[in-house]
Amino acid sequence: MSYTIGIDLGGTNIVAGLVDEKYRLLDKAAVKTQAEKGFEYITDNMAKLTATLLGRAGLQKEQVSSIGIGSPGAMNKATGTLIFAGNLDWHNVPLGPAVEKKTGIRTLIANDADCAALGEFVAGAAAEDESMALITIGTGVGSGIVSGGHLFSPAGSCAPELGHVTLIAGGEPCTCGRRGCAEAYLSFSALIRDANRAADVTPDSMLAQLRERGEALNGKNIFDCAKSGDPAAKGLVDRFIELMGEFLGSVENAFGVRAIVIGGGISKEGDWFRRRVYDAMLPNVFAGETFAPALRMAALGNDAGVIGAAALEQYQ
Ligand SMILES: [Zn+2]
16 A cells, blocks of 8 residues: 655645555645745644654655645645745745655645645545536635546646636626636635625625624625625625636637536535536537536535545646
8 A cells, every 4th residue: 555645735734644545545645834934834743744644654755655735825845845825925935845845755846726626626526527627616716627538737737727717708806816716716815805886786686685783794604694685685696606607618619628616615505506507508518518517516516626636646
């Protein structure tokens, strides 16, 4: 039996997991990221988490074939260099080599959304599919694509970033500096922006009433208001689903994957949402229903990133 370790480097927590060759997650360990303490501190913690997992499983480092790290930001996977990661304030740091040196185990790095996609592909919602795109909807819109037995992420580029393809030309400003990106319409941040605008002009709406009670609007309570029949919230959610349909149709027309998996915070909405988005997507798929991808909700939650990072050596 051989093992790999996956590490999910998040803004809040670093989570490491021990995974077997069937991509079963055997054990997990986590520490607070504490980005302000810097690169040496964080890579030391990654080495300590690795030692913890090995110790608890009674394994020697020689029994672990690789460590995979999923990180936010842009990176050079060939050298293991993280070029930038905004929320960590890191620029051109040798993430892979540093962890490899501290653990004595071969270390690979990849984008965190790519790792989440790989996790769902090897052990989650798309485990039966030949190819897939993961679209995560949370604070932002992330993406990862697995096709032809590998992560689709061409050498020398940090694409794809499907959250930053144009959905509405000249539209809302995006966090990336452009206008009209998918992320500017299909993230929770965008939905909350629109719900606050709607609450401003419809003081009778449930959205406005929630706010009056001092509750900040968030993805969940906006969806809950829509499900309770509040016309203002329902209008927003209907539009959100319509745009998801446009966006996922374009994703399919670009990549022709056999499954699209929706992950991130929105995956908690479950099957009613999946069915409505599927119906909205179908008219936008070039080849129609025969070649339409299966639409699935992510199955692994936060474990997807750890499991996918552990699978990097196989699918990089
Ligand atoms: Zn953008």
